[in-house]
Amino acid sequence: MHDPLPADDDELRAWLTALRTPGLGPGGLRQWLDRSGGDIHAALAQLHRDGATFDPAARAWLARPDEARLAQDLAWLAEPGHRLLRCTDADFPPQLEHIPQPPAVLFVAGDPSLLLHPQVAIVGARAASASGMAHARAFARTLAGAGFTITSGMADGIDGAAHxxxxxxxxxxLAVIGTGPDRVYPRKHHALARRLAEHGALVSEFPPGTAARPDHFPRRNRIISGLALGVLVIEAGLRSGSLITARLAAEQGREVFALPGSIHNPLASGCHRLIRDGARLVEHASEIVELLAPAARSLGLELAARLSEEGAGEAVMTTVADPDYRRLLSALGHEPATMEELVQRTGLSTGTLSSMLLMLELDGRIERRPGNAYQAMPLPLQA
Known part of the structure; x- marks a missing residue:
């Protein structure tokens, strides 16, 4: 006889059981959660009671789940740096709640807080030209230096170059992938996947063991565009999957940017079509930074409100006890400071600073100013 699962594992098992129910999908799971007040155990109980509404495969799974498969899922989640981010969690990215067919869960290898950061997605052709790859690297460096997390799909070509x-x-x-979090596609990106898990995040809505399938990638694309404040397309043919990401971004109310190219380059034709259809033509990353700065501020305010409602604000406020945060606050002084100036004053990396600045902004201790500058907010007077 097996010992009972710890409470946390028991809840994770319930989520995994529901997630793997054939035919349910993220939309169905969210509907059952809504009916049960967000309680996964209550949702599973209702699924059992109303199982007749599902196909035979779903009824069979709910009656006798594959314990070996669930054990493998739990083993993956038990590894350091792995997380099942659920739509009921306070730190589930709020920007995904506003997209059609939002995911119910996300498997994360790496830092899940990156999903809350202001992000720019960079996507484009797999068989990119040398100049396209150079553009992807240059835009990614500049946008990252401005405090944006670079999001893409870890595909060959433009995606991998940006990451x-x-x-x-x-x-x-941050990479949103079209396989389970334990799979790497394409295989040549094993080293990149390890770097992303160690210094960023790998994200998937598919459970461990899920292989690559053609229909997974359009589903992945809606999460890439949903997480990002804007999507930049660098080189895309007329049948490129990047155009799907751009279309989804436009439908989700995100900004779409396209880099123009030579009329003789077939990989520029998709970008030119996007521009004709209303995408913003960009030549410099600074154009994207300037346009997305207000949206980044709005995202921070929305997240702060959500954390406050969920009672998670105390976790944000504890960050200032860290000596690096005290050093950063001292470096800010009374005048606005750019990211480059803060790197010089603190000796901290751009990536570290962008994460810290977001947390301080959510805590109301700093304010983002025009030109991607930051300024410390005055402390309230004591009564």
Whole structure:
């Protein structure tokens, strides 16, 4: 006879059981959660009672889940740096709540707080040209230096170049993948996947063991565009999957940027179509930074309100006990300071500073100013 699971594992097991129910999907799981007040155990109990509404495979799974498969899922989650981020968690990214068909859970290898950071998605052709790869690296470095997390899909070409450039610059990068979190696709990106898990995050809505399938990548794309404040397309043919990401971004109310190219380059035709359809033509990363700064501020305010409602604000406020945070607050002084100035004053990396600045902004201790500068807020007078 097996010992009972610890309470946390028992709850995770319930989520995994529901997640793997055939035919349920993220939308169905969210509906059952809504009916049960967000309680996964109550949702599973209702699924058992109303199982007749599902197909035979779902009824069979709910009656007798594959314990070996669930044990493998739990073993993956038990490894350091792994997390099942649930839509009922206070730190589930609020920007995903406003997209069509939001995910119910996200498997994360790495730092889950990156999903709360202001992000720019950089996507484009797998068979990119040398100049396209150079553009991806340059834009990623500049945007990361401005405090944005670089998000993409870890595909070959533009995606991988953007991820690697951000990491090489000491900044953060986030990859949303179309496989389980324990799989790497394409296989050539094993080293990149390890770097992302160590210095950024790998994110998937698919459970461990899920192989790559063509229909997974459009589903992945809605999460890439949903997490980001804007999507930059660098080189895309007329049938590129990057155009799907751009279309989803536009439908989700995100900004879409496209880099123009030569009329003789077939990989520029997709970008030119996007521009004709209303995407913003950009030539310099500073254009993106200037346009997205207000949206980044709005995201911070929304997140702060959500954390306050969930009673999680105390966790944010404890960050200032850290000596690095005290050093940063001292370096800010009374005048606005840019990211470059703060790097020089503190000796901290851009990636570290961007994370710290976000937490301080959510705590109301600093304010983002025009030109991607930051200023300390005056402390309230004591009564």
């Amino acid at each position: 690697a450039a951000a990491l090489d610059a000491g900044a953060k990068a």
